[in-house]
Amino acid sequence: MSLAASPLPAQDEIQAAPAVRPWLTATLLVSICAIYAIEVMRPVGGGVKFTPSIETLVAYGALVPDLVAERGEWYRLLTAPLLHGSLLHILMNGLALWSIGPDLERRVGRTWLFVLFFLGAIGGALGSFLLNPSDIVSVGASGAIMCLIAAAFVVMFHSREARRWDLQWEMLRAVGLSLVPLIFIGSHTGIDGAAHLGGAVTGFALGGLLWLNWEGEGPAPRWRYPARLLAGLGGVLFVIAIARAGTLHHQYALTAGMIPSSEVPVGNDATLRLGPALIQQYPNDPRSHWLQGQVYQLTDVHDLGNAERELRLALADPLLRTRFLPDLRRKMEFDLAELLMETGRSAQAVELAKPFCSTLDDFMMHIYHELCPPAN
Incomplete structure (x- = not known):
């Protein structure tokens, strides 16, 4: 053409x-x-x-x-x-x-x-x-x-x-x-x-x-x-x-006094071994209270009263909201919920665990069925 x-x-x-x-x-x-x-x-x-x-x-x-x-x-x-x-x-x-x-x-x-x-x-x-x-x-x-x-x-x-x-x-x-x-x-x-x-x-x-x-x-x-x-x-x-x-x-950016993420212990053995030193070195980090609470629960004394106090101090720290992602708060709340369930306060425990439960898949919901009961 x-x-x-x-x-x-x-x-x-x-x-x-x-x-x-x-x-x-x-x-x-x-x-x-x-x-x-x-x-x-x-x-x-x-x-x-x-x-x-x-x-x-x-x-x-x-x-x-x-x-x-x-x-x-x-x-x-x-x-x-x-x-x-x-x-x-x-x-x-x-x-x-x-x-x-x-x-x-x-x-x-x-x-x-x-x-x-x-x-x-x-x-x-x-x-x-x-x-x-x-x-x-x-x-x-x-x-x-x-x-x-x-x-x-x-x-x-x-x-x-x-x-x-x-x-x-x-x-x-x-x-x-x-x-x-x-x-x-x-x-x-x-x-x-x-x-x-x-x-x-x-x-x-x-x-x-x-x-x-x-x-x-x-x-x-x-x-x-x-x-x-x-x-x-x-x-x-x-x-x-x-x-x-x-x-x-x-x-x-409030990193002064914060535990480096790479040093946060994972697992009970690591928490017992490394937790006390980190708590002393980083007293202003809300995760230090969280670690201290875990140490109280994991030691032979099994001091649930002091463990609860430390977890509530961690959750009340304003740095938890401004410095860390929300998933950390949900994990802390779930740990406190497990402690409350252990001490017989099941209604409070279930209510406190709800934000964390909403992030779990069906398999994990089944494992934590007491804290994460299926919706009616």
Whole structure:
């Protein structure tokens, strides 16, 4: 078929998107790299060099569904996408952002690019919040980047470029591969497939919206003013979220006097052997009271009265709420519930054990059937 008979217009008849320098993509890339540098240079607790500890990530605003749902720390939906867990993590996401950002910035403009990144970050964080276990710690810009890739795939249907199908196939393949951990492997790989899914779904939806409302053969989508409003809102919310994370950082960073996580004894023998020394060395850690309570129960004296007192002191410590994840409190409450059951206060024990029981599977519920009776 000759060019004149083709239903597609000639290449030079189509208005191309203006060439722009990708300074917004560069700004986003520099920003997440700078934040990663702060994580590495000002860590909380231990951790390997260039690999921030879990405590560091939580203190800087990582997404933990428990902290969002139980403490109302919604700012983590926006701070988590700006954080990264290792040098490889930031390198991979940085390369992905730079591979898709400049071209998409040229196609849709800087304002829409920022809107896509902002809404993609929220979409990815919501996917992680809704689909991951409640105690999973999630960070990374991959949800936002998946949104950019998915949106670019849809937006390119507007293009008449000769390599369009090749480019779209690469984008679709990237999105598909990013979902493999969620679909076939699960959440125990260190890759947050739920965030990828949330970002991709957001990107396909927003990309379709832009494609359907493109301005004829023009170089950019319409709705410039709504885009500016959304971009402004996104910028303000990012600033508020970062400020909130900074305000609460000192509470999560109270590591002075805390027992290193790697030194907390596991098992009765280790508790009896190591517990007394840790209690003396770290008296301000609420876990010291918890350990002391276990020591009272495990020794030949079997002092349940003092054990209960120590457990209640641990649960009353404000650091337990501001420094540790909620699952630690649930474990302490369950230990106290077992002690109450042993001393004949079964009704109090069952009520206190409920938060921990809700996290157990059927097998463990059967083992702890007295403390976790089946619902009527």
